[in-house]
Amino acid sequence: MTARFRPSHATLVLAFALMSPPGISAPVSALTSPTASATTSAAAARYDTRDVIFSPVKAVNGMVASESALASRIGVEIMRQGGNAVDAAVAVGFALAVTLPNAGNLGGGGFMLIHDAKTSRDVALDFREVAPESARRDMYLDGAGNLRSGASLYTHRAVGVPGTVAGLLKALDEHGSLPRAKVIAPAIDLARKGFPVGQSLADMLATEADTLGQWPATRRIFFKDVTGTCTPKPCAPDKQSVPLAAGDILRQTDLAVSLEAIARDGARAFYEGDIAVKIAAEMQRHGGGITVADLKRYKAINREPVVGAYRGNRIVAMPPPSSGGVHIVQMLNILERYPLGDYGLGSAQTIHLMAESMKLAYADRSEYLGDPDRTKVPVAGITSRAYADVLAAKIDARRAAPSAAVRPGNPLPYESDQTTHFSVADKQGNVVSTTYTLNLNFGTGIVADGTGILLNNEMDDFVSKPGVPNAYGLTGGDANAIAPGKRPLSSMTPLMVFKNGEPWLVTGSPGGSRIITTVLEAVVNAIDFGLNPAESAAVPRFHHQGLPDVLRVEKGINPDTRRILESMGHTIKVQAVMGRTQTIEIHDGVLYGASDPRNPDGLTAGY
Numbered sequence: 001m002t003a004r005f006r007p008s009h010a011t012l013v014l015a016f017a018l019m020s021p022p023g024i025s026a027p028v029s030a031l032t033s034p035t036a037s038a039t040t041s042a043a044a045a046r047y048d049t050r051d052v053i054f055s056p057v058k059a060v061n062g063m064v065a066s067e068s069a070l071a072s073r074i075g076v077e078i079m080r081q082g083g084n085a086v087d088a089a090v091a092v093g094f095a096l097a098v099t100l101p102n103a104g105n106l107g108g109g110g111f112m113l114i115h116d117a118k119t120s121r122d123v124a125l126d127f128r129e130v131a132p133e134s135a136r137r138d139m140y141l142d143g144a145g146n147l148r149s150g151a152s153l154y155t156h157r158a159v160g161v162p163g164t165v166a167g168l169l170k171a172l173d174e175h176g177s178l179p180r181a182k183v184i185a186p187a188i189d190l191a192r193k194g195f196p197v198g199q200s201l202a203d204m205l206a207t208e209a210d211t212l213g214q215w216p217a218t219r220r221i222f223f224k225d226v227t228g229t230c231t232p233k234p235c236a237p238d239k240q241s242v243p244l245a246a247g248d249i250l251r252q253t254d255l256a257v258s259l260e261a262i263a264r265d266g267a268r269a270f271y272e273g274d275i276a277v278k279i280a281a282e283m284q285r286h287g288g289g290i291t292v293a294d295l296k297r298y299k300a301i302n303r304e305p306v307v308g309a310y311r312g313n314r315i316v317a318m319p320p321p322s323s324g325g326v327h328i329v330q331m332l333n334i335l336e337r338y339p340l341g342d343y344g345l346g347s348a349q350t351i352h353l354m355a356e357s358m359k360l361a362y363a364d365r366s367e368y369l370g371d372p373d374r375t376k377v378p379v380a381g382i383t384s385r386a387y388a389d390v391l392a393a394k395i396d397a398r399r400a401a402p403s404a405a406v407r408p409g410n411p412l413p414y415e416s417d418q419t420t421h422f423s424v425a426d427k428q429g430n431v432v433s434t435t436y437t438l439n440l441n442f443g444t445g446i447v448a449d450g451t452g453i454l455l456n457n458e459m460d461d462f463v464s465k466p467g468v469p470n471a472y473g474l475t476g477g478d479a480n481a482i483a484p485g486k487r488p489l490s491s492m493t494p495l496m497v498f499k500n501g502e503p504w505l506v507t508g509s510p511g512g513s514r515i516i517t518t519v520l521e522a523v524v525n526a527i528d529f530g531l532n533p534a535e536s537a538a539v540p541r542f543h544h545q546g547l548p549d550v551l552r553v554e555k556g557i558n559p560d561t562r563r564i565l566e567s568m569g570h571t572i573k574v575q576a577v578m579g580r581t582q583t584i585e586i587h588d589g590v591l592y593g594a595s596d597p598r599n600p601d602g603l604t605a606g607y
Contacts, residue, residue: 054534056585056592059606063591064088065533065582066422067510068104069603070195071095072595074186075424076605078178085430086114086175087183092422093168093434094187094259098252099195100601101222101454102204102441103420103510106258106270108456109163110419110436111318113305113494114175115503117429122307122316122496123175127167127300127436128487129160129458134289137482140464152464154211156288158444158457160488164436165262165270166300174302175430184263191259191452194251197244200601204441205243211445212243217282218447218454221252255452271295275451282448282455297485303372308383310336311527314498320377323369324493324516327361331520333388334360334395340528345539346557348564349397354524355544355551355570356395358517359406362546367408370479371487377479381411400569403549418442419492419510423584425591431503431584433494435510461488491515497523503586507533509579509596514552517543518579526585533583534594541578554578 057063062085064075074095075088083091089112096104109129115122140151152158172180197205205212205222212218223241244250261269269275276295283290308315308329315332317325334357343349368378381387391409394401419437438444443456462482480489493515497505505526509518518541525536540556551570553562554577562572580596582604595602 052532052535054532054538054594056532056534056594057604057606059591059593060427060589061607062088062424062426063584063593063604063606064092064422064424065584065593065595065602065604066092066096067420067580067582067595067599067602068096068099069601069605070099070190071104071422072603072605075422076607077186078183079426080607081178081182083178083183084176084428085424085426085432086171087178088426089422089424089432089434090168090172090176091183091186092424093164093436094184095190096420096422097164097259098187098190098255100201100420102201102208103418103437105162105436105438105443105454105456106164106255106262107159107162107448107453108436108438108443109160109458110167110434111322111490111492111494112167112171113316113318113433113496114171115316115429115431115496116175122305124303124305124318125167125171125300126303126318126321126487127163127170128321128490129163129456130298131459131462131482131484131486131488132161132289132291132294133484134291135459135482135484135486139482145465147465147468152460152462153440153457154444156283156286156444156446158459159283159288159290159446159455160458161290161294161298162270162456163298163300166267166298167436169262169267170300170302171432180266181263184259188256188259188263191252191256194249197246197248197250198601199246200599201250202244202246202248208441208445209243212442213241215446217449218445221254221447221452222250224248252452254450258451258453271298275448275453278450279448279453279455282446306379306383308332310523313504313527314501315495315523316498317495318493319379320369320372320489321487322490322492323365324491324519325495326369326377326379326382327365327516328493328495328520328523329383330364330388330391331357331361332523333383333385334392335524337392340524345525345529345531346561348561348568351542351551351557351561352400352565352568352570353395353397354520355542356401357391358520358544359401359403359546360391360394360409361516362544363406363408364411365489366546367477368411368479369489370481371489374483374486375479378411381413384411387411398568400551400565402569403546406546419512419515421494421508421510421580421582423506423508423582423593425503425506425584425586429503431496431506431586433496433506433508435492435494435508435515437492437510458488461490462486493519495519495523497526499587505583505585507581507583509581511579513545514541514543514578517541517545518581522581522583532594533581533585533592537581537583537594537596543578552578
């Protein structure tokens with residue numbers, strides 16, 4: 001079966017109004033109770049079709065939730081042909097490089113969590129980009145020590161050594177069951193034959209036209225002249241060419257050739273073969289830093305996941321250089337002392353407590369998180385329950401702390417906006433949670449000539465200058481400073497929740513610095529409030545990252561609730577939507593999933 005979940009925004013607002021009591025619903029004594037009940041009444045009873053606001057997609061054999069309907073259907077078809085969840089995830093990853101060029105990629109990197117049902121092992125696969133050997137700590141500063149505008153975002157020097165191809169193929173080699181060529185074939189077919197551009201992609205191409213249009217190789221793919229497409233000749237420059245519009249066919253012949261080489265020769269084609277030579281030549285022509293030697297040195301890494309617990313459920317998440325897993329466990333440790341289910345979904349008290357925990361986590365992020373191979377990251381300390389006790393003592397249940405007063409804590413004594421996510425599950429019990437990215441929309445906007453591959457601008461995720469925010473407003477220090485061969489810190493947060501030892505929830509989201517809080521809310525919505533994946537995705541979100549000192553909320557948060565939060569000292573700003581979760585829940589042998597309605601192109605499909 002295949003289904004689509006797309007409620008309107010008005011429906012989202014109505015749903016949230018129905019589910020969220022305004023105001024504070026518990027006495028102060030209850031707010032500070034150290035032993036909140038492990039299971040609330042809302043979470044104790046699982047949903048059924050008589051008691052839901054939105055119904056998730058249901059399947060029993062396999063399911064894919066992604067931001068592209070074409071990619072989701074490819075993943076399901078791979079499982080129909082005998083593939084497991086990892087085979088499907090790898091097929092989806094390569095397909096998204098074709099169908100979702102603003103975020104899906106071969107020229108970026110990311111993280112994948114895998115639960116292998118045969119071995120009952122959880123694997124955290126790190127295929128994050130790395131800084132080339134030519135990278136230097138002050139590479140984006142001018143002679144006066146000031147940041148050069150756009151240098152870490154829209155130049156060839158902004159590109160980190162890509163990891164996606166190495167990561168996807170490592171997952172396939174170690175956990176898949178189908179041949180590489182079979183898994184990549186659907187992406188090749190899509191790239192060569194093309195597909196109609198949807199309205200969302202058309203809008204993004206129009207928005208990023210100035211960035212994309214300055215590079216001839218990019219124009220050849222994503223622009224058309226006034227009489228038709230530019231292929232095979234370059235588009236006429238500037239005003240004589242325009243981005244592809246909705247309904248135009250996007251064909252990516254060079255990308256098809258690159259995918260065919262990868263299908264035939266594996267990762268070697270990308271990191272040592274003709275693709276590597278073309279990427280290095282693109283860099284050399286424009287003063288970029290990546291060489292063939294940088295590409296050949298790249299390795300994807302298996303790491304031990306970050307593991308925590310929340311109300312009796314096991315949390316498994318990505319470790320550094322992802323900051324998401326560490327800080328979600330940290331925030332859940334703080335929140336577990338509060339009976340959020342009793343306070344109510346969307347109540348001022350629930351939002352206040354979650355926002356205060358977010359501030360504390362992001363303060364620690366700015367100080368301690370970085371590449372674990374280059375800096376000591378106190379993971380055990382940050383995720384310690386004893387440290388959570390210390391942090392929770394700083395929270396005033398009735399009053400917001402000014403962010404200027406929220407400084408990084410000391411976990412050491414306890415030591416012992418464009419990305420995409422997809423989730424996959426199969427009937428054998430294998431589950432995959434993957435988040436990967438080019439960083440900003442279309443990355444640098446640069447296509448390596450002759451490859452069809454858009455290149456990332458992940459170098460901006462390093463700290464270019466201590467104390468100066470990056471594109472997402474995040475600051476940092478030495479732990480995330482630029483250095484050759486180092487992996488930049490990331491907010492990408494693929495996550496799994498286990499109940500009674502079995503996979504129960506698989507989720508993740510794009511969204512830059514808002515990824516962490518979006519995923520946190522998905523976990524709390526499921527555990528504390530008993531929402532199914534469709535209901536959870538429909539709930540308006542909120543976010544606080546400390547600096548700027550603003551509690552960002554989506555439309556739909558109750559106005560009475562906003563006024564109460566303001567009276568508690570929060571500065572509220574209603575801003576654009578945050579995150580696009582792709583979630584699968586598993587119980588009683590049945591898969592339930594939903595794609596976030598914030599992206600109308602997403603699809604959860606199963607059979």
